[in-house]
Amino acid sequence: MYFLLNLFSAIALLAFGVYMTKKTVISSCGASIGNVLRNVVDSKFKAVLIGLGTTMLVQSSTATSLLVSSFLKKNLLSLGIALAIMLGADLGTAIMARVLTCDLSIVSPILLTLGIFLYLGFADRVKLHLSGGIMLGLGLILLALRLIVQTTQTVTHAELTAVLLKSLTDEITFALILGMILAVICFSSLAAVLLTSLLCTTGAIEVSGALAVVIGANIGSCILEIIGALKQGISAKRVMYGNTLFKIIIGVIALCLLTPIENAEKETSFPLSEFVIWFHVVFNAVICIFMLPCVGLMSKLLYALIPERKVEYDPNTPEHLDVAAYIDPNLALGNAVREVLSLGDFLQQMFSNLGNSIAYKPQEGVSSNDMKNRIRDIAGKISEYLAGVNFDSKKQRRRMNRCLIASADVSECAHIINGMIKRLNKANSNYSASFIPEIRNELGRISSECSSAVNLAVNAFFRNGKEEKQNYIEKKNQCLKLITNFHSNYIGNTHLNAEQDMRFFMILLEILEQYRHICVIFDPLFHKGELKSQEIEMNLTED
Structure with a gap:
């Protein structure tokens, strides 16, 4: 023995x-x-x-x-x-x-x-x-x-x-x-x-x-x-x-x-x-x-x-989180980043549903609530996946933190968009008279610019290049200006004649605030000092 x-x-x-x-x-x-x-x-x-x-x-x-x-x-x-x-x-x-x-x-x-x-x-x-x-x-x-x-x-x-x-x-x-x-x-x-x-x-x-x-x-x-x-x-x-x-x-x-x-x-x-x-x-x-x-x-x-098995596609199952990649932390990080990019694609589908709600059109494909739950579940699986990887260098741990922040930001963004769709559906059903075509067109334009800003933010996270970050900042600033102009044109100069109008414009104010939140939600992905310096450079160029 x-x-x-x-x-x-x-x-x-x-x-x-x-x-x-x-x-x-x-x-x-x-x-x-x-x-x-x-x-x-x-x-x-x-x-x-x-x-x-x-x-x-x-x-x-x-x-x-x-x-x-x-x-x-x-x-x-x-x-x-x-x-x-x-x-x-x-x-x-x-x-x-x-x-x-x-x-x-x-x-x-x-x-x-x-x-x-x-x-x-x-x-x-x-x-x-x-x-x-x-x-x-x-x-x-x-x-x-x-x-x-x-x-x-x-x-x-x-x-x-x-x-x-x-x-x-x-x-x-x-x-x-x-x-x-x-x-x-x-x-x-x-x-x-x-x-x-x-x-x-x-x-x-x-x-x-x-x-x-x-x-x-x-x-x-x-x-x-x-x-x-x-x-x-x-x-x-x-x-x-x-x-x-x-x-x-x-x-x-x-x-x-x-x-x-x-x-x-x-x-x-x-x-x-x-x-x-x-x-x-x-x-x-x-x-x-x-x-x-x-x-x-x-x-x-x-x-x-050993033929391929016919596996039914499950959109709630992550495509890139391969446990075999645990042996190489860099490979595992790459898998997690690709999964975050796929979340970005789901988010664009939610923006499409948001645009349909603004235009008073029926929703297409998966409901916004199901899409929000899907993004939340996959973001949680990304966190669990990264928790199983042993990171030895500070650089790898920084990349891991950015990946976790990105997945959390996408999940939060999905939650916000889902709430906006519910408010817009309420406005469509209860305040259709106040929801004039001009307001719908301007909100649709803001939604399109906001969707582009989010897409550029996810792209900047993936590539981590200076040019991508500048494109994101430029698009974000354009979206924020559109929100400010909309507020001054349709809310700040509007005389409220009825309680119904006041409730409708309260919904619009909430939606505008949520658009602002979405525009800046991805800023923590990048170094604040770096973003600030790039914004100053762009402002000087515009002046």
Whole structure:
């Protein structure tokens, strides 16, 4: 029992080291990795290299698979290119297994010492902080591998262990299952292959049994990826199933060639423990070389086996809030921003309904109340989505705050417009005599200008450019002038002759005040000093 506790704690440390490395690498260069993945269009060879390099950086083929799944879901990658990236990712994992199993006992304490110093001592300096996190993660991986070796050394030399292992690995089927179980328990094919290599030093496992365990460990790592893809949609499932089929095909061929491989091992000068690790590298290299030309055929097969499901469109369901993007904060922020833009489209539909109410026309499409509830619900889901992302830099947190402010502003704007439509409907039914065509025309013009100002504000939020902000300010000022002119022409100079007229003009005053509120509601999205300076520049230009 004590042995199992030590082993599982070492495995847990290995998993945390991989997580730490993955998190800090993606935080520091996740945007660059994402841009590189997006730019892979039709070159399968380039896709393999990118998958290999990405996995060697983040120390996890699972992390690469999540990024690939996210881009595939947005149709930024084809299925064939995604499969090629995963072939490179598995090869990168195998190469890193070879590197990390070398004697790096001196490197581990250096990485841990320097890493913890940078990670904790420079929390306010992002680059040094993240560099320390990468060092710390790599140091923990090396330390965990050493602990796994030390923990299992005492047990592997026991006679009972030798008998159990020999009985298990004499049968190839049992050896395959053992490899799968080890990979799933260890959350890593690396740890499973390392344990197999260590057990080979005791002589308890024959060559054929050890190679079968390695093949099983490679297939077992795919089981973890499939489990992770279950919640990521059809596209992610296709990639993971295709990658698993590649490994099963080459795995079956390798099992048929175990005898020649065993003879080759006897002719080499490598000890069995080293041969097992090199076999792990060569196995993944063979998969990459021989399966790369087949990615197109595999794509067609996967589309036939896993067809698209006909999902009814639900406008209340966010389109861009992909949980798989949590692995890259910049990608998750981009998804949230796109969702805010879709809220802006819904808001324009509400402005269209507002214009119909002003013109005394029937409402078209979804009612304003349902649209308001839809915007409110999706804005709440944006907040929940961003709450699940770990932001490491101040820049990312600022972008997150702006995104939350924008979604809240759009939701508030929808609430205001819904109230305006109700007041206008009341005015149409109760005070139609006072609601003369001139007033309707001017209100329609104000509504159109206000809609344009809101659209420009959302566009300025998305692009964050100086020109977009100036366009928003200019349109906002035009709308405010129209409101002021309307007030002076139709309310300030009007003599109220009846109580009915007074109530009607009270409704108009409320509507004008709400138009003013909408015009300035998006100002908190931008720096006040910046907006003020741009307004002064524009006023000087007008003068």
